[in-house]
Structure formats: structure tokens, C-alpha cells
Amino acid sequence: MMNNLLFVIAQTQTNPLMTFLPLVLIMVVFYFFMIRPQMKRQKELQKFRSALQKGDKVVTTGGLYGRIVEIKDSIIFLEIAPNVKVKVDKSVVLKDISDAPQQK
Template identity: 45%
Template sequence: MNGIAFAAGPAGGTGAAGGFASFIPLILIFVVFYFLLIRPQQKQAKQHQKFLSELKKGSRVLTKGGIHAVITDIDGNVLSLEIAKDVVIKASRDAIAGAINKDGTSVAPAGKDGKAAPKTGG
């Protein structure tokens, strides 16, 4: 009879403390993932949504499909983009990847200081 009781676990209240201690590495991994992956991605998505809401006529943009264009008209969520002289296409606001300079280089949406920073490769 005593053999069965010892097989069930140690006597005393250490079972609950041991169970919590086994979750500490899992909790630490989640905290690291949150601060290194989840939080920066949320900040970037929020910044991109702000950029999309501030689009205006005359802005030079790059679509997610790689098309360089100038915004000629905005009708709610639909943008009219001029990709060549007298060639206008319509695209969703969500199809815009970012802004571009006149020389064609990509620019990241504005940061905390309000200035646009050049995108890095990668």
C-alpha cells in the first residue's frame, strides 16, 4: 500500500510549486517573443495605418505590387493612381506599400519625429 502512495508524488504541498516552476521557462519565452516580435510588428502596423489615412493627392506612392504611381484622386478607400502620362488605374488604399521620393527610392512612413526615414533593404 505504501508503494502506491509514493508513486503518486511527493508528500507535502510541493506539487503545486513544482508545477508553477515548470511554467516559468514558457512564460519567459512568451515575454521574449512579445518584446522582440509581437510589439514591434504592432507598432509598425499602427504606423502604416496612420500613413494610409494621411494619403493625399499628389503623393508619390509604391503599391504592394511594385507599381510606382502618383495619387490623382481619392474616393474613400479607392485611389486613382497615375502610372504614366494619361494612364490612370484604381487601387485600394490597402494596396499602398509606402511613399517614394521623386528619384524613385522608397521611404518608410513617418516615425516619431514626423520625418520620413529611408527604408533599409531586407
């Protein structure tokens, strides 16, 4: 009886490092597979938006395809059809489509 009690007590006293190790490992995996790639994509998108120039063909988050005709600070004027210009914020531009194949 006393032997069983000592065995149970010995098993309940574990190293505190071993208790937190799985939690730390989960946080490290979460950082490298979720947070770090997202931060990298955000930096690339910010770099892309700052390099936009007049004449670039882009698509917005709303799905508007257009060509940049004017840039003022954080505002972009897109030509979405002949003589049709819309004013959008720079943050809604997703990607450059000038190298995409043209559909007929």
C-alpha cells in the first residue's frame, strides 16, 4: 500500500519544463507556419503598392480590372473602360495583371 502511494506521488511531481514544453512547441510551430508567412505576404503587398506607376494594369479587391491613369498619395484613379475612371484607395489594389495572358 505504501509502495503504491509513493509511486503515485513520484509520478505527479514532474519537471515544470516538461509541462510547458508542448505549449512552447505549439507556439513555435504556429509562428513559423501561420504568423511569419502572413507577415511576409503583407510586406510584399506593401512593397508592390508603393511601386505602382501610371499605366500599370491592376485588379482591386472588389474585382475591378483597370489601368492606372493617375496616382495621388493613397488615391489611385483607374480607367476601367474607355473614358470611365474610378477613384480607389491604394489599399484595395491586389495585384498587377499586365503580365497575365489576355483573353479575347
